[in-house]
Amino acid sequence: MLVTGGAGGIGRAIAAAFRDEGDDVVLADVRGAGEAAAELGVRGVDADITDEDSIARALAEAGPVDVLVNNAGLLSVHGTLLDLPADAMLDILRTNVHGTFLVTQQVARQLVADGRSGVIVNLSSIGGRQPTPGMGGYESSKAAVDALTRWAAVELAAHGIRVNAVAPGPVLTPMLAAGMPEGSPAREAWVNRIPLRRMASVEDVAGLVVFLASERAAHMTGTSVPVDGGQLLT
Ligand SMILES: NC(=O)c1ccc[n+]([C@@H]2O[C@H](COP(=O)([O-])OP(=O)(O)OC[C@H]3O[C@@H](n4cnc5c(N)ncnc54)[C@H](O)[C@@H]3O)[C@@H](O)[C@H]2O)c1
Numbered sequence: 028m029l030v031t032g033g034a035g036g037i038g039r040a041i042a043a044a045f046r047d048e049g050d051d052v053v054l055a056d057v058r059g060a061g062e063a064a065a066e067l068g069v070r071g072v073d074a075d076i077t078d079e080d081s082i083a084r085a086l087a088e089a090g091p092v093d094v095l096v097n098n099a100g101l102l103s104v105h106g107t108l109l110d111l112p113a114d115a116m117l118d119i120l121r122t123n124v125h126g127t128f129l130v131t132q133q134v135a136r137q138l139v140a141d142g143r144s145g146v147i148v149n150l151s152s153i154g155g156r157q158p159t160p161g162m163g164g165y166e167s168s169k170a171a172v173d174a175l176t177r178w179a180a181v182e183l184a185a186h187g188i189r190v191n192a193v194a195p196g197p198v199l200t201p202m203l204a205a206g207m208p209e210g211s212p213a214r215e216a217w218v219n220r221i222p223l224r225r226m227a228s229v230e231d232v233a234g235l236v237v238f239l240a241s242e243r244a245a246h247m248t249g250t251s252v253p254v255d256g257g258q259l260l261t
Contacts, residue, residue: 028092028093030042030053031056034060038096039066039067040230040233052069054072055074055099056099060074072088079133091137091143105161111164120164120167127149138188144188146190150195153255173251184248193254195227196221221257223257227254
């Protein structure tokens with residue numbers, strides 16, 4: 028299996044979860060892939076998902092991919108509609124939407140050419156369905172990831188390829204924990220929006236990704252499953 032953005036907070040947990048299932052795991056990242064892979068005891072490849080040639084090189088190095096997790100994304104670029112610089116909006120879309128499209132296209136083309144079935148899981152966000160002021164650029168990209176998921180699912184089903192997404196609310200990655208320490212007003216504000224009164228752990232997200240990639244989810248395709256402690260209910 029291949030996970031993009033595998034050196035990041037959620038990507039590492041996804042790589043570790045598939046490794047623990049006994050899978051041959053390759054993590055791809057634009058920075059830190061080798062180091063993260065060595066820490067986890069999996070394979071690592073350098074890849075920039077915004078660059079078609081870089082993706083092609085990474086896939087050649089990885090070997091055949093039957094499970095793809097499109098996890099790489101930009102999530103720290105924020106700004107209100109009135110203030111977000113035009114270039115920043117394009118950066119978000121180029122990575123989160125176009126990058127996810129490019130990796131999906133190359134992996135799916137290979138699967139179809141080889142006549143192999145496969146599974147794709149995309150990292151969306153409940154932000155694609157519920158707005159938070161200042162986060163609309165990112166949220167627009169995740170709404171597009173949900174549409175991309177449905178698009179790929181409906182066209183690839185005939186080839187035995189399932190495509191789903193997981194849509195987390197805020198996830199307590201090391202980066203988020205450092206930026207919003209326990210007890211800080213920012214952390215409290217997020218937690219207070221969540222009926223289950225805690226943020227998702229990286230393992231909450233990784234467990235759902237493993238489930239969607241497994242035979243237990245054999246009849247699921249085209250969905251984007253929230254893992255949000257009930258935040259979408261509010
Ligand atoms: N953390 C959250 O609260 C949260 C909530 C909902 C969804 N998500 C989604 O989960 C995914 C992972 O988020 P995270 O919190 O682990 O973030 P992160 O920043 O820790 O990890 C993202 C990884 O993607 C990599 N990346 C960025 N651009 C890339 C590119 N062009 N090519 C290859 N790799 C690239 C980064 O180097 C990084 O390692 C993202 O798609 C994010 O939008 C995160």
